[in-house]
Amino acid sequence: MKEDRIILENVSRFYGEVLGVNRVTLSIPPGITSLVGPNGSGKTTLMNLITGLIRPSRGRISVLGVDPSQPQRLFRFVGYSTQFDAFPKGLTGSQFIYSFLRVSGRPAPECRKLTTRAIEQVGLVEAADRKVAAYSKGMRQRIRLAQAIAHDPGVLILDEPLNGLDPLVRSETIALFKRYAAEGRHVVVSSHVLHEVDMISDQVVLMSGGYVVAEGRIRGVRSEIQDQRPMQFLIQCKQPSLLASRAFEQDHVVEARLLPEGAGVLVKTRDADAFCRALNHLALAGLDIEGVVPADDNVYSVYEYLIGGEETTQ
Amino acid sequence: MIRLWCIQVLAIIRLEMKKTFFARRGLWVYLLAFAPLALFVTHSIAAGHHRDQLERIARDHPISSEAFSDIQAGMTRDEVTQKLGRPYSQWNRHTRNEHNEPREWSHWRYTDGKIELHLFFEDDKLTGIRRSELDTLPEVARIFAGVFQSYYLRLAVFFGCVGVFVNLFRGERLDKSLHFYLLTPTRREVLLAGKYLAGLLATVVIFTSSTALQWLALLWQFDHTAVADFLTSPTRSGAAGTGWGQFSSYLAVTALACVGYGSVFLAVGLLFRNPIIPVAVVLLWEGVNPFLPAALKKISMIYYLQSLCPVAAAPGQDVPGLVHLLISPVQPATKAVAVLSIVILTCVVLVVGARLSRRMEINYSTE
Numbered sequence: 001m002k003e004d005r006i007i008l009e010n011v012s013r014f015y016g017e018v019l020g021v022n023r024v025t026l027s028i029p030p031g032i033t034s035l036v037g038p039n040g041s042g043k044t045t046l047m048n049l050i051t052g053l054i055r056p057s058r059g060r061i062s063v064l065g066v067d068p069s070q071p072q073r074l075f076r077f078v079g080y081s082t083q084f085d086a087f088p089k090g091l092t093g094s095q096f097i098y099s100f101l102r103v104s105g106r107p108a109p110e111c112r113k114l115t116t117r118a119i120e121q122v123g124l125v126e127a128a129d130r131k132v133a134a135y136s137k138g139m140r141q142r143i144r145l146a147q148a149i150a151h152d153p154g155v156l157i158l159d160e161p162l163n164g165l166d167p168l169v170r171s172e173t174i175a176l177f178k179r180y181a182a183e184g185r186h187v188v189v190s191s192h193v194l195h196e197v198d199m200i201s202d203q204v205v206l207m208s209g210g211y212v213v214a215e216g217r218i219r220g221v222r223s224e225i226q227d228q229r230p231m232q233f234l235i236q237c238k239q240p241s242l243l244a245s246r247a248f249e250q251d252h253v254v255e256a257r258l259l260p261e262g263a264g265v266l267v268k269t270r271d272a273d274a275f276c277r278a279l280n281h282l283a284l285a286g287l288d289i290e291g292v293v294p295a296d297d298n299v300y301s302v303y304e305y306l307i308g309g310e311e312t313t314q
Numbered sequence: 315m316i317r318l319w320c321i322q323v324l325a326i327i328r329l330e331m332k333k334t335f336f337a338r339r340g341l342w343v344y345l346l347a348f349a350p351l352a353l354f355v356t357h358s359i360a361a362g363h364h365r366d367q368l369e370r371i372a373r374d375h376p377i378s379s380e381a382f383s384d385i386q387a388g389m390t391r392d393e394v395t396q397k398l399g400r401p402y403s404q405w406n407r408h409t410r411n412e413h414n415e416p417r418e419w420s421h422w423r424y425t426d427g428k429i430e431l432h433l434f435f436e437d438d439k440l441t442g443i444r445r446s447e448l449d450t451l452p453e454v455a456r457i458f459a460g461v462f463q464s465y466y467l468r469l470a471v472f473f474g475c476v477g478v479f480v481n482l483f484r485g486e487r488l489d490k491s492l493h494f495y496l497l498t499p500t501r502r503e504v505l506l507a508g509k510y511l512a513g514l515l516a517t518v519v520i521f522t523s524s525t526a527l528q529w530l531a532l533l534w535q536f537d538h539t540a541v542a543d544f545l546t547s548p549t550r551s552g553a554a555g556t557g558w559g560q561f562s563s564y565l566a567v568t569a570l571a572c573v574g575y576g577s578v579f580l581a582v583g584l585l586f587r588n589p590i591i592p593v594a595v596v597l598l599w600e601g602v603n604p605f606l607p608a609a610l611k612k613i614s615m616i617y618y619l620q621s622l623c624p625v626a627a628a629p630g631q632d633v634p635g636l637v638h639l640l641i642s643p644v645q646p647a648t649k650a651v652a653v654l655s656i657v658i659l660t661c662v663v664l665v666v667g668a669r670l671s672r673r674m675e676i677n678y679s680t681e
Binding site for chain 1: 318319321322325326328329332333336337486489490491493494495496497498499500501502672673675676677678
């Protein structure tokens with residue numbers, strides 16, 4: 001049966017005595033998977049390992065059943081947009097895409113067609129015939145993305161793909177990722193922009209110091225650590241003081257704080273299910289609750305819980 | 315599969331062409347390649363001008379070359395003038411000896427249009443005779459052989475190949491753009507072959523065209539009939555075959571040098587982060603080749619390349635005697651052995667390079 005996952009089994013990579021990643025075991029399904037972590041956490045190393053740009057010191061990697069040491073097979077269905085902001089000299093945007101499509105051995109007419117389509121997809125039609133050296137940072141980011149998607153890959157690996165993009169292009173790019181994911185492809189994204197990761201990801205891989213500290217769907221990751229750290233809810237209601245006092249009567253509630261300017265009540269609980277049940281009772285008893293939002297059910301909070309004292313980058 | 319590889323190799327060559335031919339960092343390769351051309355063009359212009367000048371003088375002051383042989387040391391100025399007439403150029407210098415007596419030194423020049431006779435007088439007595447002949451075609455062929463083997467092969471082609479081939483991988487590592495190749499569905503061996511052929515195309519075009527132009531520049535000073543005769547007649551060209559034969563041999567040797575050195579420096583660029591030391595080692599090994607024992611001589615590229623050169627460039631008279639003693643004579647390899655040795659060495663180096671390229675990684679931060 002054809003494998004449909006990117007699998008890393010106990011993968012380690014050392015640069016001399018410096019740790020790149022250590023004992024990483026992952027099974028990445030189709031959809032958007034985000035690698036999240038501070039600088040030096042091993043995100044780029046992991047992507048370079050998956051694409052065979054570097055080899056693991058230990059462990060095994062398989063991308064949909066293909067070993068990354070076989071580029072002639074791997075890059076038929078894998079596209080990788082790296083963070084390296086350099087290009088072959090003297091090429092225009094379209095020459096850049098076309099030339100490397102030709103290197104893959106495709107016929108010239110097909111390469112021309114794919115080049116045009118990729119450039120359209122990243123919105124660089126007007127700049128296509130300009131030298132890449134004259135592009136802005138955002139345009140260079142987009143032309144790299146165009147090169148990664150030009151051959152219509154089933155697996156798209158993107159290292160900080162939203163860096164340097166303006167808001168409009170950013171949303172178009174995210175839409176592109178979502179479309180790819182909806183088509184059943186793998187989109188692996190690394191990012192520091194946690195709220196965007198939160199918005200686009202089907203699942204996250206949290207990395208710190210070369211280790212994977214958590215992986216899975218964001219809510220799943222949150223549940224796993226719920227016992228260790230309280231969960232926060234933001235509740236908006238017309239009687240916040242009453243809500244705060246009633247909430248604090250519950251054993252599992254460790255903090256109920258009134259937020260300024262009527263923004264609501266922030267409740268920290270060790271048992272989210274029990275708190276939700278209690279909240280239902282309060283509502284039935286006549287407390288006018290306008291909204292309940294899990295205040296920390298996002299990547300950033302999860303990441304903050306897990307990495308704790310380490311500095312996170314936003 | 316082979317068709318796919320060929321398409322990929324051609325695509326890589328196309329991508330590399332701009333970089334190998336027009337890279338700003340490769341300008342010095344052109345300087346190395348075309349420096350001897352500038353030298354030969356200058357020489358040809360000067361020699362042609364001198365030849366015209368002597369022919370004009372010979373027309374104005376006709377002298378038979380037989381008369382030159384009658385001139386002997388000890389003759390007086392009048393005796394010389396009786397035999398050859400007045401010189402076309404005369405230079406005098408007056409000094410005094412230790413007894414404060416006046417002395418006159420003279421330098422007289424005669425020509426028959428081909429030979430220039432220099433006569434040196436002390437007072438009234440002929441004390442020195444020097445004959446300088448204009449360049450002949452076999453003579454310029456020897457000059458070319460000397461420059462070709464001592465400078466062109468050993469330095470220009472050598473360093474030109476360093477500049478082009480080392481940069482095929484290393485240059486892109488420094489530019490941080492090598493990964494784009496590694497992200498295509500291309501076998502690393504195919505990538506290596508494509509880059510090697512791109513480098514080879516560039517160096518062969520640059521260096522063989524320079525060789526051809528140097529050859530033309532040297533022949534340019536002679537009249538067309540003499541050149542045609544030299545190119546087609548073995549007797550006029552000396553023992554080295556016809557001029558065309560020599561010309562095509564030099565082109566082939568240049569191309570083979572690019573083939574051999576190219577493979578070595580491609581591997582150096584692939585293997586070493588700092589190529590200076592391995593290049594210096596190869597340069598030293600090729601440089602000391604004349605002084606090596608016969609067996610060691612044969613483990614070098616220059617030995618086989620020189621074996622293929624049509625005219626042997628023997629060390630000149632101005633080479634010090636001690637150096638002469640240190641040079642170990644060795645029979646040149648036969649043409650077949652020389653070509654085969656270079657081709658085998660190239661294949662071995664490329665196969666090793668291809669194996670190494672499979673393990674190539676992108677780690678720009680450590681470059």
